[in-house]
Amino acid sequence: MQLMNVVDSSSCKYTNNRHTSKRCQRCKTLKQASKIQVKIYECPMPLEHESALVIIFELQMTIEITCYRDTIWQFINRPKPQPESRMHEWLTVSPYDSKLKPFYTGPSNRKVKLVSSTKSITQTHYSTPPSIVSTPAKDFLFENSLKIQISPIKPLEFEDECRILTPQLDHPDYKQLQFTINTTQFIQNHVIVQLSNYSPSLKPAQLVEFDSFRSGHRLQWWNLLSIFEMDSLSFAEESVAILIIHSILQYGPLISGSSTLSNSWCPESHQHLLEDHFIDELISRLDRHLDDCDLNWQNELVLVVITMITMRVLTICNATRVDNVVNLAIKCRKIGEKWIDLISKSIQTISPSALDEVEKLRLKIVNVGVSCILTFSTDQDRISLLL
Structure with missing residues (x-):
């Protein structure tokens, strides 16, 4: 700016035909000034106080909040945890x-990022720096031009959400029965008509029961109670375990008018767990x-199945039956601990070269260990009874 002050305060003393910039101080200074390039300054912080606090929070966010938000964000965006985005x-x-960036303390692979739907002034207007000869000083200074947003989400439709949350049957004998897990509608007649199309390794009675x-x-x-009484399905089969676990954990279906129930906090499909006589029968079996x-x-x-049923019952049942259910949960845990010890001893008797057999037994230890951990899966009011 001092050079331009010199230019503005002087005049050219030579005519055009005799002019040489080497002799003319004004023209020499003007030429020198025109060669200087000054980049614009775009303020990195927003002008509004609240917006500036958001930027500071995003730059200095604790790792706990970062991980929590990234997890929730990825869950909402499944099955595409990294959707395409044209944000900046x-x-x-x-x-x-x-x-x-020097003030950013978060991980480099962060999922939820600070983005903007608009470009910066530097990107949009000034691919080359403006000339100081023709540009006033105020035109080199700009406020923050980016909008404050976070990585966008693309939530799933309700039907897609239900499909993703419904487990899939992979066993060839049960794969055709996937539709029976997807709904709680009465479809028994449809199954009976199609009996000849299902796997011959399954008895008709098993198919109908499933x-x-x-x-x-x-x-x-009630159907679960009947299965325990009649031993009509084998809980040792993975597909049967999936069917039962999905049924007892699923909240829905949502029924209109369910708020009129005496215990509206409990979904209609699990109201039986509030009946003491039903709990007595189920616990006995x-x-x-x-x-x-x-x-x-x-x-x-x-x-695993019995443990999950027990813990589901413990979460919902009346206080009058809590002690009985707790005793059953502790019994599940003790059996699990015993099984882990038995499987570990069995592994020691197997030849080290039998890697496949050892791996199968280790997987069993994992499954049994999961069942032991599940015995602590209940609400805060009742967890103390299991310790």
Whole structure:
């Protein structure tokens, strides 16, 4: 600016035909000034106080909050955890990358990022620096031009959400029965008509029992009680375990008018767990099955299923039945601990070269260990009873 002050305060003393910039101080200074390039300055912080605090928070966010938000964000965006976006990231856009990045303390692979739907002034208007000869000083200074946003989300439709949260049957004998898990509608007649199309390794009675388990959301727990009584399905089979676990954990279906129930906090499909006589019958059968499989660690899925049923009951049942359910949960844990010890001893008797067999037994230990951990899976009011 001092050079331009010299130019403005002087005049050219030569005519055009005799002019040489080497002799003319004004023209020499003007030529020198025109060669100077000064980049514009775009303020890295927003003008509004609240917006500036947001930037500071994003730059200095604690790792706990970062991980929590990244996890929630990825869950919402499944099955595409990194959706395409045309947003501009603050820490990679010029000139913010050089001014803000030194203050960033978060991980480099952060999922939720500070972005803007608009470009910076530097990107849009000044690919080449303006000339100081023709540009006033105020035109070199700009306020922050980026908008404050975070990585966008693309939530799933409700139907897609249900499909993703519904487990899939992979076993060839049960794969055709996937539709029975997807709904609680009565489809038994449809299954009976199609019996000849299913796997011959499954008996017709097994097919009907499997397919009718979820026929009517109000009947699922009664159907479970019947299975325990009749031993009509094997809990050692993975597909059966998936069917039962999905049924007892699923909240829905949502029924209009369910708010009129005496215990509206409990979904209609699980109202039976508030009936003491039903709990007594169910606990009795679960306890009997535990006794039957006390030493049969080969079928570890049986323990997993019984444990998950027990903990689901403990979460919902009335206080009058809590002690009985807690005793059953502790019994599940003790059996799991015993099984882990038995499987570990069995591994020691196997030849080290039998890697496949050892790996199968280790997987059983993992499954049994999960069932032990599940015995602590209940609400805060009742967890103390399990310690």
